Amino acid sequence: MENESTNEFFDHLRKYAVGSIxxxxxxxxxxxxxxxxxxxxxxxxxxxxxxPVALKRCDQYDxxxxxxxxxxxxxxxxxxxxxxxxxxxxxxxxxxxxxxxPWVEGVSINKWVTEFSTNDDETITLFLxxxxxxxxxxxxxxxxxxxxxANILVTPSSKPCVLDFGIAKQSVLAHSTHVATQSELSGDxxxxxxxxxxxxxxxxxxxxxxxxxxxxxxxxxxxxxPLDDLPMGECVERVLxxxxxxxxxxxxxxxxxxxxxxxxxxxxxxxxxxxxxEFADDLIADMNxxxxxxxxxxxRYLIGRFxxxxxxxxxxxxxxxxxxxxxxxxxxxxxxxxxxVRDANTQTMGMLQKILRSLAPTEGLGxxxxxxxxxxFASEQLGEYSDGKSREENIAYADVxxxxxxxxxxYRRGDLGIPHGSxxxxxxxxxxxxxxxxxxxxxxxLVNLYIESNKVDSAEKYMDMLIxxxxxxxxxxxxxxxxxxxxxxxxxxxxALLYYEKYIDMMSDAPxxxxxxxxxxxxxxxxxxxxxxxxxxxxxxxxxxxxxxxPDDARTLSAQLLMAKSLQLVGRxxxxxxxxxxxxxxxxxxxxxxxxxxxxxxxxFVIAETEIGDSExxxxxxxxLLDQSISVYPEDHWHITQCKFLVSHTLLNxxxxxxxxxxxxxxxxxxxxxxxxxxxxxYQSRLWITRAWxxxxxxxxxxxxxxxxxxxxxxxxxxEHLQVLxxxxxxxxxxxxxxNELLVHEEAEQLLEQVARVSGPHYSLRRRIQQFVDxx
Amino acid sequence: MNEHRHxxxxxxxxxxxxxxxxxxxxxxxxxxxxxxxxxxxxSEAWNTFLNRYSPIVRAFCINRGVPIGDIDDVVQExxxxxxxxxxxxxYDPSVGTFRSYLFRVTRSIITxxxxxxxxxxxxxxxxxxxxxxxxRLWKIQAVQLSIAQVERTLSExxxxxxxxxxxxxxxxxxxxxxxxxxxxxxxxRERLKVRIQRAFQDFMxxxxxx
Numbered sequence: 001m002e003n004e005s006t007n008e009f010f011d012h013l014r015k016y017a018v019g020s021i022x023x024x025x026x027x028x029x030x031x032x033x034x035x036x037x038x039x040x041x042x043x044x045x046x047x048x049x050x051x052p053v054a055l056k057r058c059d060q061y062d063x064x065x066x067x068x069x070x071x072x073x074x075x076x077x078x079x080x081x082x083x084x085x086x087x088x089x090x091x092x093x094x095x096x097x098x099x100x101x102p103w104v105e106g107v108s109i110n111k112w113v114t115e116f117s118t119n120d121d122e123t124i125t126l127f128l129x130x131x132x133x134x135x136x137x138x139x140x141x142x143x144x145x146x147x148x149x150a151n152i153l154v155t156p157s158s159k160p161c162v163l164d165f166g167i168a169k170q171s172v173l174a175h176s177t178h179v180a181t182q183s184e185l186s187g188d189x190x191x192x193x194x195x196x197x198x199x200x201x202x203x204x205x206x207x208x209x210x211x212x213x214x215x216x217x218x219x220x221x222x223x224x225x226p227l228d229d230l231p232m233g234e235c236v237e238r239v240l241x242x243x244x245x246x247x248x249x250x251x252x253x254x255x256x257x258x259x260x261x262x263x264x265x266x267x268x269x270x271x272x273x274x275x276x277x278e279f280a281d282d283l284i285a286d287m288n289x290x291x292x293x294x295x296x297x298x299x300r301y302l303i304g305r306f307x308x309x310x311x312x313x314x315x316x317x318x319x320x321x322x323x324x325x326x327x328x329x330x331x332x333x334x335x336x337x338x339x340x341v342r343d344a345n346t347q348t349m350g351m352l353q354k355i356l357r358s359l360a361p362t363e364g365l366g367x368x369x370x371x372x373x374x375x376x377f378a379s380e381q382l383g384e385y386s387d388g389k390s391r392e393e394n395i396a397y398a399d400v401x402x403x404x405x406x407x408x409x410x411y412r413r414g415d416l417g418i419p420h421g422s423x424x425x426x427x428x429x430x431x432x433x434x435x436x437x438x439x440x441x442x443x444x445x446l447v448n449l450y451i452e453s454n455k456v457d458s459a460e461k462y463m464d465m466l467i468x469x470x471x472x473x474x475x476x477x478x479x480x481x482x483x484x485x486x487x488x489x490x491x492x493x494x495x496a497l498l499y500y501e502k503y504i505d506m507m508s509d510a511p512x513x514x515x516x517x518x519x520x521x522x523x524x525x526x527x528x529x530x531x532x533x534x535x536x537x538x539x540x541x542x543x544x545x546x547x548x549x550x551p552d553d554a555r556t557l558s559a560q561l562l563m564a565k566s567l568q569l570v571g572r573x574x575x576x577x578x579x580x581x582x583x584x585x586x587x588x589x590x591x592x593x594x595x596x597x598x599x600x601x602x603x604x605f606v607i608a609e610t611e612i613g614d615s616e617x618x619x620x621x622x623x624x625l626l627d628q629s630i631s632v633y634p635e636d637h638w639h640i641t642q643c644k645f646l647v648s649h650t651l652l653n654x655x656x657x658x659x660x661x662x663x664x665x666x667x668x669x670x671x672x673x674x675x676x677x678x679x680x681x682x683y684q685s686r687l688w689i690t691r692a693w694x695x696x697x698x699x700x701x702x703x704x705x706x707x708x709x710x711x712x713x714x715x716x717x718x719x720e721h722l723q724v725l726x727x728x729x730x731x732x733x734x735x736x737x738x739x740n741e742l743l744v745h746e747e748a749e750q751l752l753e754q755v756a757r758v759s760g761p762h763y764s765l766r767r768r769i770q771q772f773v774d775x776x
Numbered sequence: 777m778n779e780h781r782h783x784x785x786x787x788x789x790x791x792x793x794x795x796x797x798x799x800x801x802x803x804x805x806x807x808x809x810x811x812x813x814x815x816x817x818x819s820e821a822w823n824t825f826l827n828r829y830s831p832i833v834r835a836f837c838i839n840r841g842v843p844i845g846d847i848d849d850v851v852q853e854x855x856x857x858x859x860x861x862x863x864x865x866x867y868d869p870s871v872g873t874f875r876s877y878l879f880r881v882t883r884s885i886i887t888x889x890x891x892x893x894x895x896x897x898x899x900x901x902x903x904x905x906x907x908x909x910x911x912r913l914w915k916i917q918a919v920q921l922s923i924a925q926v927e928r929t930l931s932e933x934x935x936x937x938x939x940x941x942x943x944x945x946x947x948x949x950x951x952x953x954x955x956x957x958x959x960x961x962x963x964x965r966e967r968l969k970v971r972i973q974r975a976f977q978d979f980m981x982x983x984x985x986x
Binding site: 006009010013014016022029030031032040042 | 831834835838839841843844915916919920923941942944965966969972973
């Protein structure tokens with residue numbers, strides 16, 4: 001019979017074998033990110049799907065804490081809330097217990113309050129989102145019991161993320177049983193309710209979380225804790241004796257918000273809010289100027305509240321509601337009086353559009369969250385006005401929809417604008433007819449929204465409905481010409497140029513529109529492989545923007561980024577690098593560090609530096625961009641893959657071909673992208689990998705990878721497209737490697753000529769082909 | 777905390793939770809792998825050497841808070857240094873174990889890194905007291921290598937028993953799954969235990985190391 005020790009031996013062995021030395025189960029440990037008394041937190045990757053994870057190593061644990069954590073895991077499975085960090089799993093290894101959660105990029109709530117929040121309303125709005133998360137958990141019987149700043153992160157989009165739900169309390173309770181040993185107390189307990197400090201094992205009660213939330217709100221609004229600077233022993237005494245706030249602070253807490261905090265942090269359980277929702281409701285009431293339950297409702301207080309909420313709020317959202325309301329009232333009353341409806345309607349619409357314009361983002365700077373959220377708010381409000389009965393009312397209703405569609409277009413949010421545009425167009429078509437200016441204008445907006453959403457079929461359908469003939473010679477409306485150009489360009493159709501050309505002729509007196517047309521056409525020409533023409537257009541756009549708007553305007557900078565791309569594609573790397581070095585400070589200022597345009601700028605730098613400068617510098621920058629993209633856009637596979645291509649570019653130049661294969665191979669078939677992106681990634685991956693195999697002398701592999709891609713691309717893009725030429729060159733290399741007898745000179749020379757025709761004399765592909773020919 | 781050797785000349789029992797124990801003052805073999813590694817044409821030896829020890833150095837760097845961008849440099853520097861003939865502090869089996877030696881080299885390189893990038897190495901200030909951490913990592917790696925080494929020499933049926941046991945399958949269930957007799961399963965498990973313990977001891981005593 002087997003003795004006990006063999007069982008124990010294998011039990012321990014299993015724990016050792018859970019992962020390897022840099023691996024915990026399926027999770028690869030990448031770097032340490034934090035270290036505290038209870039363990040270490042690492043950043044890692046789930047090797048099954050490459051998703052980033054956080055691994056928290058708890059060094060001090062025993063069987064009891066394991067079972068509590070397992071219970072915590074069960075509780076966690078009950079929670080599904082956007083502001084609560086989910087738990088992936090808990091693993092036990094020989095030396096430690098590991099808590100695995102998805103990786104969340106963010107800053108501590110303290111840092112967010114200090115550096116990012118601009119006013120109290122913003123802070124309270126975030127706090128209300130935290131309340132929403134906690135309330136969600138409470139509704140499912142889960143109590144956090146360790147709510148404090150360290151357990152709340154704020155993401156780059158200013159959303160909270162509450163950590164350690166269902167597990168945090170286990171470690172906190174260990175502290176609370178040792179109140180007598182004050183040396184063991186840490187700042188963590190400053191957010192614990194007095195009853196948790198008093199009893200060794202207090203019964204779970206949601207009001208413990210409410211207390212912690214009250215202290216948290218105080219710290220968020222004042223950027224300090226009421227017991228700051230006091231020795232720990234005194235802190236505990238103050239909490240236990242119900243004197244969290246001293247007399248000075250008490251005085252400051254006399255207003256409504258102060259009363260709310262005092263009610264939430266009352267040492268008497270029964271005097272606190274009974275639910276988090278009650279707490280949140282009071283805060284919302286206070287924000288809107290209504291009486292709060294935390295305050296005694298004296299007559300004076302009630303009058304003060306009334307006066308506050310009836311002050312004209314300057315928030316744009318409220319204005320929109322008023323205007324929408326006014327619009328209906330005005331139209332109705334004018335009709336009632338039999339006066340000129342159009343005047344009243346125009347006046348109202350004018351006001352509304354003025355407000356919507358004020359919410360629109362500065363063109364080229366991208367949407368602002370505030371403006372967009374107000375638009376969404378207006379969209380919701382509009383639903384209530386959908387039952388207009390008279391013709392005038394229906395038109396007024398359509399006008400508002402049309403204005404919203406137009407506003408969404410300026411935010412480039414086709415998905416949100418299309419329903420409004422469709423609604424307005426339906427009404428206009430029915431009541432005003434196809435040729436009415438309102439119908440035509442809204443139709444254009446709708447077509448544009450569809451193009452923006454890559455729904456070219458729908459765009460074409462509506463365009464066909466708006467005009468009788470889509471032929472370029474028959475269209476005289478510049479807006480339609482431009483839209484047709486964009487649609488054809490999306491279809492990769494050469495006749496896009498005819499529409500653009502006619503539009504450009506008509507816009508010679510409108511510099512900004514002209515510049516925009518050059519820029520849009522330039523982008524298309526780049527895609528179409530007409531690189532020198534694309535560069536010309538980019539330069540034209542830049543010059544016009546620069547003269548009209550100045551060098552630091554977002555549109556000027558965007559045009560320069562397009563110039564850089566064109567310079568790169570024609571192989572003028574010196575100029576590309578110089579341009580990028582000159583504009584990047586302004587680009588970073590204008591768009592921010594994490595904007596895709598800033599990434600694009602640095603990508604240009606990497607490519608230029610790789611081609612003509614220091615490959616090591618280029619590699620470091622590319623690697624940094626990849627790390628940054630994984631951390632800032634962990635879900636954006638397209639963006640991450642583009643960064644991987646950049647790294648591949650630099651690695652090939654450094655002779656590190658095997659690393660290119662390791663970097664790109666695993667993602668080739670699994671990447672989750674929309675169709676167009678997936679194909680692009682597929683072909684580009686194949687190109688980079690083929691170059692690497694060829695460099696390594698693995699010609700069979702190279703041929704296997706590139707041949708199908710070459711055939712498909714040549715059919716889709718034509719034999720003179722640069723990507724096709726690159727495929728052709730790599731296939732030539734592979735074939736030559738497999739059969740030295742092949743006469744490749746002639747083919748290589750032909751390729752050289754083709755590349756020179758479509759790019760420029762210095763393009764790197766041409767240089768590489770030349771080197772290849774020389775080596776034959 | 778388990779007792780372990782603080783002094784190379786002293787024999788102290790090293791008891792793991794696993795029941796895997798080693799006598800740390802035992803005989804050491806000739807550092808043949810180290811010699812093979814110095815032969816620039818012997819890429820197989822170099823790969824074996826790197827696969828065996830670089831994970832320890834890497835994990836140690838991670839745990840000591842060495843910035844992620846510097847970890848590859850540290851690993852490379854460690855292995856270049858210990859394989860250089862000219863390196864003053866070359867490994868001498870008569871002075872101590874290979875793991876102590878590798879620890880010293882790694883520590884000195886991380887400390888050098890710390891002095892060159894002040895403030896960037898989060899945890900390097902405690903590098904002087906990091907021997908226990910090193911031992912922990914070494915043990916994990918030794919266990920893993922021991923299992924892998926034993927596995928390579930097993931019959932198919934023993935491999936099945938090891939694989940199922942490592943997945944937490946009970947001996948009774950293994951009997952049902954494999955159709956082996958109960959006695960055979962228990963016997964195989966017992967033998968596996970002994971062989972893994974022995975391989976582990978070899979790794980810990982350098983008999984299998986260098």
